[in-house]
Amino acid sequence: MALLEARGVDIVYRPPLGPPILAVRDVSLSVDTGEFVGLVGESGCGKSTLGYALTRMLRPPAHQTGGRVMFDGHDVTDLRGEALRRLRRRGLGLVLQSGMNALNPVRQIGKHFGDVMAGDGSSRRGERQDRMRSLLEQVGLDASVLARYPHELSGGMRQRVAIALVLSLEPRLIVFDEPTTALDVLVQAAVMDTIRSLQRATGFSALMISHDLGLVANATDRIVVMYAGRIVEDRAARTVVTEARHPYTRALLGCYGDPRADSVELRGIPGAPPDLSRQAAGCAYAPRCGLAQERCWQEEPALRRVGEAWVSCHRAEEPEAAPTAEAGPAPGAATVRG
Amino acid sequence: MSAGRSLEVRDVAKAFRARGSRGVSVQALRGVSLRVEPGEAVGLVGASGSGKTTLALLVLAAQRPSRGSIFFGETRVERLRGRALRAYRRDVQYVFQDPYAALNPLHTVAYALARPLANLRGLPDRDLPQEAAALLERVGLGPAEQFLPKLPHQLSGGQRQRVVIARALASRPKLLVADEPVSMLDVSLRAEILALLKDLQTSEGLSMLYITHDLLSARVATSRLVVLERGLVVEEGPTVHVLQHPQHPYTRRLIDAVPKLTSGGDVDGVSGGQRAAPGGRTEGGEEPGAGGAGA
Numbered sequence: 001m002a003l004l005e006a007r008g009v010d011i012v013y014r015p016p017l018g019p020p021i022l023a024v025r026d027v028s029l030s031v032d033t034g035e036f037v038g039l040v041g042e043s044g045c046g047k048s049t050l051g052y053a054l055t056r057m058l059r060p061p062a063h064q065t066g067g068r069v070m071f072d073g074h075d076v077t078d079l080r081g082e083a084l085r086r087l088r089r090r091g092l093g094l095v096l097q098s099g100m101n102a103l104n105p106v107r108q109i110g111k112h113f114g115d116v117m118a119g120d121g122s123s124r125r126g127e128r129q130d131r132m133r134s135l136l137e138q139v140g141l142d143a144s145v146l147a148r149y150p151h152e153l154s155g156g157m158r159q160r161v162a163i164a165l166v167l168s169l170e171p172r173l174i175v176f177d178e179p180t181t182a183l184d185v186l187v188q189a190a191v192m193d194t195i196r197s198l199q200r201a202t203g204f205s206a207l208m209i210s211h212d213l214g215l216v217a218n219a220t221d222r223i224v225v226m227y228a229g230r231i232v233e234d235r236a237a238r239t240v241v242t243e244a245r246h247p248y249t250r251a252l253l254g255c256y257g258d259p260r261a262d263s264v265e266l267r268g269i270p271g272a273p274p275d276l277s278r279q280a281a282g283c284a285y286a287p288r289c290g291l292a293q294e295r296c297w298q299e300e301p302a303l304r305r306v307g308e309a310w311v312s313c314h315r316a317e318e319p320e321a322a323p324t325a326e327a328g329p330a331p332g333a334a335t336v337r338g
Numbered sequence: 339m340s341a342g343r344s345l346e347v348r349d350v351a352k353a354f355r356a357r358g359s360r361g362v363s364v365q366a367l368r369g370v371s372l373r374v375e376p377g378e379a380v381g382l383v384g385a386s387g388s389g390k391t392t393l394a395l396l397v398l399a400a401q402r403p404s405r406g407s408i409f410f411g412e413t414r415v416e417r418l419r420g421r422a423l424r425a426y427r428r429d430v431q432y433v434f435q436d437p438y439a440a441l442n443p444l445h446t447v448a449y450a451l452a453r454p455l456a457n458l459r460g461l462p463d464r465d466l467p468q469e470a471a472a473l474l475e476r477v478g479l480g481p482a483e484q485f486l487p488k489l490p491h492q493l494s495g496g497q498r499q500r501v502v503i504a505r506a507l508a509s510r511p512k513l514l515v516a517d518e519p520v521s522m523l524d525v526s527l528r529a530e531i532l533a534l535l536k537d538l539q540t541s542e543g544l545s546m547l548y549i550t551h552d553l554l555s556a557r558v559a560t561s562r563l564v565v566l567e568r569g570l571v572v573e574e575g576p577t578v579h580v581l582q583h584p585q586h587p588y589t590r591r592l593i594d595a596v597p598k599l600t601s602g603g604d605v606d607g608v609s610g611g612q613r614a615a616p617g618g619r620t621e622g623g624e625e626p627g628a629g630g631a632g633a
Contacts, residue, residue, distance in 0.1 A: 042524045184386040185551045185595040214597030255525040259557040268529035272494045334530030338558030
C-alpha cells in the first residue's frame with residue numbers, strides 16, 4: 001500500500017516581479033511502505049519543489065495550486081500548526097543537502113538531539129543519553145560528537161548527524177534532498193552506504209532527490225525522472241539501464257561511463273531545460289530530443305503505461321526509442337572521449 | 339606559438355599553522371613532485387583533504403611552499419615578485435570550481451572579460467569589445483553580442499563556466515589549472531565543458547593541470563594521473579593504465595566510488611568494497627537497533 005501518495009499536484013511560484021512559474025504540473029507519485037524511490041532530473045526540473053510539497057515544507061512564493069497529498073491514508077494537504085507538527089513527529093522526516101545549514105552553529109550536537117527529543121516529551125534524561133549514543137552508532141559516529149559544535153565536524157559527519165536527528169523520531173518516510181551533493185566521492189559513497197543499510201534494516205520508506213542518476217540508480221528500488229515540472233518516466237531501478245524508454249532518461253544515462261573501460265564516451269544533453277514561466281505547446285523535451293517529430297511539437301504526451309513502467313513519450317513503443325537502438329546523441333550534443 | 343614550458347614541482351611541502359601561533363600546524367603537502375609537459379593534461383586526483391587545492395595555490399603562486407620548489411620552464415615560481423610575478427600570472431591561469439561564485443553578479447560578461455584583457459594583456463580600451471567577443475567565440479558562446487551585455491544570473495550554469503574559462507584565456511596562458519571545473523554543474527553539462535577544455539588544450543597547445551575527485555572526468559580530460567593522498571603522491575602513470583590497473587588501495591577506493599551504471603542496476607560502486615567512514619570506522623556493518631518501522 002502507498003504510504004505517501006501525491007495526486008495531480010500543481011505548484012506555482014509567484015515571484016514579486018515577473019510572470020508566475022509553473023514549477024510542478026499534474027504530478028502523481030506514490031511511495032510504498034519500505035520502498036526506496038529516487039527522484040532525478042537536472043537543476044530546475046521541479047524535483048526539490050515537489051519534495052518540499054510532499055513534506056509540507058512549501059513556503060511562499062511557492063504555492064500548491066492543485067492536487068492532494070495523502071500520508072498513510074490521511075489527506076495532509078491542508079494540515080497546519082499542531083496537526084502538522086504531529087505529522088512530522090510521527091512519520092515524516094527530511095534530510096537536506098547541506099548538513100551545515102541544517103544544524104545550529106552555536107549549539108552542540110547533543111543539544112540538537114535534546115531539542116528534537118524534548119518535543120517528544122516522554123523520555124527521561126538517562127534514556128535520552130542512551131538513545132543518542134545508539135542513534136549515532138547507527139550512522140557510524142561515536143558519542144564524542146555530542147559535545148562538539150557543527151563547525152568542528154567534517155561535511156560527511158554533519159550529514160550523518162542530520163540523518164541521526166531524523167532517525168530519532170523513528171520516521172516512516174524520509175525525504176532526502178541531495179544528501180551527498182556537497183560531499184567528496186569517498187564520503188558520498190560511505191554516506192550512501194549508511195543510508196541504504198539503515199533503510200534496509202529499519203524499513204523506513206525513502207524518497208531520494210538527486211541530480212545524479214548514477215548515484216540513485218544504484219541505491220534505490222524505483223526511479224522517477226522529472227523534466228520541466230512533470231514526471232517523464234517511472235520504472236524499477238534495475239531496469240533503468242537496460243529498458244529506459246524516455247529519450248531524456250536515456251540522455252541522462254549517456255552522461256555516465258565506467259572510468260575503467262577500454263574506451264569511454266561521455267555525452268551531454270544539448271540546450272537547457274525550458275523556461276517554466278512560458279507554456280509552450282507539445283512535449284517540453286522536444287527542443288533537445290533526437291527523436292522529436294511533428295506530433296511532439298504540437299501535442300504534450302501523457303504519462304502512460306509502457307511495459308512495466310510509466311513513460312510520457314509519443315514514441316516510447318517505437319523501435320527508435322528502444323534502449324538498444326543506436327539513435328545517437330541528440331543533435332548538438334557534446335561528446336567527449338577518453 | 340613559442341616553444342612550451344613545462345611545469346615541474348620538486349619535493350614540495352606546505353604546512354599551514356592553525357590560527358593563534360601556538361596552534362598545531364597542518365601538513366597539507368608532505369613532499370610532492372610532479373611534471374606537466376608542454377601541451378600535456380595531467381589529472382591531480384584525490385579526496386577532500388588530500389592537498390590538491392593546496393598544490394594548485396602553490397602552482398598559481400598564491401601561496402609559497404614551506405619546502406621544495408616549483409619551476410615553470412626556467413622560472414622559480416616561489417621566488418617571483420613584482421613584475422615577474424605578473425608576467426607569470428599571464429602564463430598560468432585558473433579555472434574555478436564554482437561558476438556561480440567566480441563571477442561578480444553585478445558585472446556584465448563584457449566587463450568580466452575586459453578586466454584581464456586590460457590588466458594582464460595591456461590592451462587599450464578601444465580593442466576590448468572586439469577581443470572580448472573573440473574570447474566568447476572561442477569558448478562556444480556565440481553570437482558574442484548576445485552574451486556580452488548579460489549579467490551572470492542571466493546565464494545558465496554551463497554558460498557561466500564557459501565565461502569563467504574565457505576569462506582564464508584572456509591573458510593567453512600556457513598552463514591552465516582547472517580545479518573541479520565540472521563538479522558544481524549538472525551531469526548533462528559535464529561532457530560539453532570537458533570537451534571544450536580538451537579542445538582548447540589540443541588546438542592551442544595549452545598544458546593543463548586538472549584537479550578532481552571524479553575519476554570519470556579525469557579519464558576523458560587527461561592523459562596522465564597523479565593520485566594524492568594526505569599530501570603524498572601514492573600513484574602515478576598514464577590515465578588509462580592507472581584506472582585499469584590501480585596499484586594503490588586508495589586509488590582503488592576512488593575508482594570504486596564512481597557511480598557506475600551497469601545493466602541490471604546492480605549495486606556497483608555504491609556498496610562495492612569496504613570504505614572507512616570519516617570517523618575511521620568501516621561502513622555498513624552496524625546493526626541498527628532502535629527505530630523500527632511503524633511509529
